[in-house]
Amino acid sequence: MVPARNSKGLLSFQKIVFILMEYWSKQGCTILQPYDMEVGAGTFHPSTTLRSLGPRPWKAAYVQPSRRPSDGRYAQNPNRLQHYYQFQVIIKPNLLNLQDLYIESLKEIGIDPLIHDIRFVEDNWESPTLGAWGLGWECWCDGMEISQFTYFQQICGIECSPVSGEITYGLERLAMYVQNVNSVYDIIFNNAAGEKVLYGDIFSQSEQEYSRYNFEYANTESLHNHFIDSEKECLALLTAGSPNQHHRDHLCVFPAYDQCIKASHLFNLLDARGVISTTERQRYILRVRSLAKACGEAFLTTPNGRI
Secondary structure, three states: OOOOOOOOOOOOHHHHHHHHHHHHHHOOOEEOOOOOOOOOOHHHOHHHHOOOOOOOOEEEEEEEEEEOHHHOOOOOOOOOOOEEEEEEEEEEOOOOOHHHHHHHHHHHOOOOOOOOOEEEEEOOEEEOOOOEEEEEEEEEEOOEEEEEEEEEEEEOOEEOOOOOEEEEEEHHHHHHHHHOOOOHHHOEEEOHHHOOEEHHHHHHHHHHHHHHHHHHHOOHHHHHHHHHHHHHHHHHHHHHOOOOOOOOOOOOHHHHHHHHHHHHHHHHHHHHOOOOOHHHHHHHHHHHHHHHHHHHHHHOOOOOOOO
């Protein structure tokens, strides 16, 4: 593997984030903050899920911490985590030169396509709990996947018109590649002022502890009850905020969608604890998908969701 080169020297994890933010800001994206919920992927951020619906143009980028409880490995696996970071770009309608813009973003962090083997491998994307799918490609750099392109066809079970283009950078993988390290825990997170802080210094302990929680200690009865509560609250908010003779806009889409996100994460925790059978798993997925669809339909009755 040929190390990535940058005129500013070895790029830390946080410097890579800063560069991507600045680059996509120059392309007209609004730079948002992470959503303050436990989500399984950056796509769950309402600025992607909900804003991909309806005709209004939208361009945004943000970092999103993501949690996948079943992927925890007690900090013993060099490249598998239950908590990780994605850099998300969402553009609606999709740009014809989006792939070219992406290649330019790689150049900004020192990955030159004239030196490195950049390939786009077809890999259509699907999120069963969100009722979402899209045509997509993985981006491989010298044999390692570093990003995912998706052109959304459906979100919340609703057809996307116009189609949105999404780019998801796997920040840990990208940093491992740029820094030429073999373990996520060896990533230099920050090296400003000569003080080197490694990814493992920050996250090794929490990875171990959350792996214990996800697989051993999480109270499954409480998780199940919380799931039911979130489901009920989501439906109640959707009903309470529905348009009526007094107002044409739905009044509670975002609070309802928060409950949908909670239900999705609670399902993932129950799944990690191994207490859901194959049949039950499909039922849980359908229940969360039903909530997502209802939230998406409600969003289309708000000013940001319609013409």
